[in-house]
């Protein structure tokens with residue numbers, strides 16, 4: 001039996017997206033109704049969910065598991081990040097704390113989480129919390145003034161682990177790199193970096209690059225007429241979706257894979273492929289010719305793109321994808 005596609009107020013959703021894209025911080029709550037939250041949740045929020053799935057896949061690859069049964073979502077919106085975490089780590093969490101300066105958002109997120117995970121205790125914070133367990137932050141940085149971002153960093157200082165996902169734009173990635181540098185001495189970096197050094201994108205010559213990755217949409221989204229509507233109405237591709245992220249933990253022994261993490265997508269040429277590669281020593285462009293064993297892998301742009309390479313200057317001689 002065919003189900004009716006959800007009806008969306010596309011005008012409102014476009015307005016909301018325009019608001020998200022504006023360069024200035026958004027200092028006041030903007031959610032106007034449950035309907036608007038729902039429309040966001042099954043469209044833009046769902047795309048954010050695909051980013052979270054990619055990030056969670058990557059941290060699992062590195063052997064990370066939630067170190068605490070307590071999960072806090074700061075700027076929770078509809079609770080997308082929390083629901084992805086609860087789905088990905090069944091049985092790990094017992095309590096979820098939701099914080100957002102919009103009460104409507106907190107109430108919507110609580111309902112959705114309660115419906116899908118009735119066993120989880122949900123606390124709706126009345127003031128900005130300073131959590132000690134696992135903290136998720138998703139698509140919040142762009143809305144914050146510098147002062148509010150600094151306050152947020154104080155809020156997360158005692159967290160055992162922090163998973164932070166943002167849009168994959170130049171500006172947001174660069175702000176997330178500032179966050180990384182500001183707090184890296186108090187945490188171990190789990191991902192995306194394969195090392196604990198200063199971010200290589202801060203080195204001279206790398207000013208035009210930014211740390212971003214692509215999450216693919218599930219195959220069904222490409223076949224579903226609802227997402228076809230989404231594409232036309234929002235003038236946005238269904239996927240892949242670009243994201244920046246940062247995962248840090250107080251205890252992260254043994255989770256440093258070494259090797260290289262690729263940034264952005266590959267540039268494909270007839271006889272070789274060029275990638276931007278981050279490793280402990282630097283961030284730089286590397287090329288692989290057609291005969292190199294990982295050539296096809298590199299061309300296909302897997303996420304996560306974690307590799308161990310054998311290099312000769314800027315040429316990849318051979319490699320192995322960590323998956």
Ligand SMILES: C[S@@+](CC[C@H](N)C(=O)[O-])C[C@H]1O[C@@H](n2cnc3c(N)ncnc32)[C@H](O)[C@@H]1O
Nearest residue numbers: 045048075076077080100101102105138139143
């Ligand atoms: C773009 S939405 C993202 C929501 C959700 N985290 C997600 O990824 O789908 C940003 C959310 O942050 C909230 N927010 C913005 N500034 C905030 C602040 N200073 N304190 C708490 N919440 C804030 C907004 O109300 C909104 O729900």
